[in-house]
Amino acid sequence: MEVLKIATAGSVDDGKSTLIGRILYDTKSLTTDKLEAIEKTSKQRGYDYLDFSLATDGLVAEREQGITIDVAHIYFSTKKKSYIIADTPGHVEYTRNMVTGASTSQASIILIDARKGVIEQTNRHFFINNLLRIKDVVVAINKMDLVDYSEEIYNKIKADFEELMSKRDYQDQKITFIPVSALKGDNVVNKSEKMPWYKGEALLEHLEEIDKADIFNIGTPRFPVQYVIRPKTEDFHDYRGYAGKVYGGNLSVGDDIVVLPSQTKSKIKDIYFYDEKYETASRRSSVTITLENDINVSRGDMIVKAGDLPTIEKQFTANVCWMDSTQLIPGGKYVVQHGINKVLAKVDKINHKINPDYSGIDSDVSGLGVNDIASVSFKLNKPIFYDQFKNHRTNGSFILIDPQSNNTVGAGFIQ
Numbered sequence: 001m002e003v004l005k006i007a008t009a010g011s012v013d014d015g016k017s018t019l020i021g022r023i024l025y026d027t028k029s030l031t032t033d034k035l036e037a038i039e040k041t042s043k044q045r046g047y048d049y050l051d052f053s054l055a056t057d058g059l060v061a062e063r064e065q066g067i068t069i070d071v072a073h074i075y076f077s078t079k080k081k082s083y084i085i086a087d088t089p090g091h092v093e094y095t096r097n098m099v100t101g102a103s104t105s106q107a108s109i110i111l112i113d114a115r116k117g118v119i120e121q122t123n124r125h126f127f128i129n130n131l132l133r134i135k136d137v138v139v140a141i142n143k144m145d146l147v148d149y150s151e152e153i154y155n156k157i158k159a160d161f162e163e164l165m166s167k168r169d170y171q172d173q174k175i176t177f178i179p180v181s182a183l184k185g186d187n188v189v190n191k192s193e194k195m196p197w198y199k200g201e202a203l204l205e206h207l208e209e210i211d212k213a214d215i216f217n218i219g220t221p222r223f224p225v226q227y228v229i230r231p232k233t234e235d236f237h238d239y240r241g242y243a244g245k246v247y248g249g250n251l252s253v254g255d256d257i258v259v260l261p262s263q264t265k266s267k268i269k270d271i272y273f274y275d276e277k278y279e280t281a282s283r284r285s286s287v288t289i290t291l292e293n294d295i296n297v298s299r300g301d302m303i304v305k306a307g308d309l310p311t312i313e314k315q316f317t318a319n320v321c322w323m324d325s326t327q328l329i330p331g332g333k334y335v336v337q338h339g340i341n342k343v344l345a346k347v348d349k350i351n352h353k354i355n356p357d358y359s360g361i362d363s364d365v366s367g368l369g370v371n372d373i374a375s376v377s378f379k380l381n382k383p384i385f386y387d388q389f390k391n392h393r394t395n396g397s398f399i400l401i402d403p404q405s406n407n408t409v410g411a412g413f414i415q
Contacts, residue, residue, distance in 0.1 A: 001077065002212055005084040007102040007134070009125035010111030015142045019111065019182035020074055020085055021052025023204060026189035029076035030055060049183060071101045080208045095356065095371035096323040098128050099411055103397070107136040107210060109203070114147045114179075118160040123357040126161075130168045131319060131356075131373070131413065133393055136210055138176050140203060144195065145181040151197040154179045167358045170390070178203050219248035219392040221283065222310070223303040224339045229288060241272065241288040242297055247394040251289070252280040256306035259297050260385045265306060266293040300340045302385055310385045310395060317377045317415045318389075319354065320368070324402065324409035327367035328376070334409065335401040336380065339394070342401075344381040351375040375415065389413035 010016045021038075024030050030038070034055065042051045055074075072087040086101035102108060108129050112122055129137055139161055147153045158177050165175060178187055179198055186192035189204045201209070229241040251257075255268045271278045272288040281287045289303065297303075304310065322328050328347060336345040352361040353374040361375075368374050389396030400410035 001082045002080075003082045003084065004107060004207065004210060004212070005086065005105045006207070007086045007088060007098075007105035007108045007129075008111065009088055009098055009102070009108065009128070010142075011113065011116075011119060011121040011125075014111040014113045015053075015182045016087060016109075016111050017053035017055070018051075019109070019140065019142065019180070019188065019203075020087055021055035022182045022185055022188050023085075024055050024074065024076055025050070025052060026185060027076055027078060027204070052182070071097050078204070078208060083207070095124070095128070095373070096321060096411075098125070099132070099321040100323075102128055102132045102134060103411060105132075105134060106212070107138070107207070108134045109138045109140050111140050111142050112157055112161070114141050114143045114150075114153055114157065117153075117157045118164060120357050122161070123164060126164055126168070127356040127358060130170045130173070133170055133172075133390060135172060136174050136176075138178060138203065138206060141177065141179045142182055144179045144186060145184050149179070149181075149186075149192075149194045151195070154198075164358070176200070176206055178206065218283070219387065219395075220308045220310075221249035221251050221305055222247045222387070222392065222395045223251060223289065225297055225299055225301045225303065226340065227299060228297065239290075240294065241290050242303065243286075243288045244303075245286045246281045246283050248283055248392050250280050250282050251303075251305070257291070257303050258306050258309060259295065260302045260304060260309070260312065261383065262296065262301070264293075264295045264297075266291040266295055268292075302339075304385075310387045310392075312383050312385045314380045314383045315348070315378060316380075316384075316386060317351065317375060318398070318412040319415060320374055320376045320400070320410050320412045322368040322370060322372045322374070322410050324407065325370055326402075326409070327369055328410065329367040333403065335403050336378065336384070336398050336412075337401055338384045338386060338398040341384060343384055344403075345378045345400075348377040348379045351377060376412075386414050388415060 008016045038050055038054045041054055074085040076083050088098045088101035110125050141154055141157050179195055180187045186194055187202045191202050223246050224244050225242045226244040229243055231239055253268050258265055269292045270290045271281045330347050332347045334345050335342050350365050352363045353365045354361055356373055387395045396414045398412045399408050402409045
């Protein structure tokens, strides 16, 4: 079944966890014991309604404070799709968690409290969606029940957000506005009769109809080799296959290819999925490829089409979201994990810090603190083969690892 991963974003008390809980409840995805726990806790707290946020806030501190602190992944399915929702925090101090949740998502839901409208955190949430090239963004204007389901307020918030959209540099985004009440269930799973002026779909209806061909960025085909298959049995004595996942575009039998970093040339002989042969491997399919030549290909190598090579360099500049309490400073040494490969890297220069509220950049920067986003230049001890993130989300992204602690300390998006 097709899987859609969605990131959520919203300020404190905008109702993200309640919205997700409502979806789980209305799609009958909550287990009986979970539903009983929600009913019991809601009653203990004196609520005259079910507190659906309890379905997602798993940490004790989250339940006590009524806020989301860490990224939670929630799974549910309908007849059409399977969904993974990354419930991310809304606080400024949890920017790194927002980036983590959105970095692998294909769609996003930005919540806005109808009573507050577009606020500074809305700018931040939209900036991160823009930075990470999320193609399908739903702006859910929540708590419409608290503003008497006012069309005028909805239109005012929509106009304010459209003004924010004019500041983005990623134009290939589909923005959908949906007025909802997560608490009451209006326009979440089913269309609401309380907002007859809204002619669009309910939130889940929109998610159901998202075409996966539209949400994955189309680029040039990249095939990182995850594993070399050598059965060495009597039936497959000379078999040599290269297993991995196709990103960006399609690969077909007969394509002229180049293996990186050796730049050895060959042609695709066969494409297998388990024991079945295919003429074409579509993007995001996991397959095994065999080549016409018996050449040296190892785990970590990349198969690309001839004449369509990525950049092969020992240096690059990237937008980095810093996630560690220890500052990133010029001269700092880290491990860059780019796909399967790890290379040593040194911070050459911090070019400028980016203010994620669209207020500009700060060029006078000596170091990056936790949650900072900045343009940083790196020098590597050996070349990597990369694309710009705007052209290829998978081959244009990486993580930074502290070689001393082995912690992941940053996420990067190559410019």
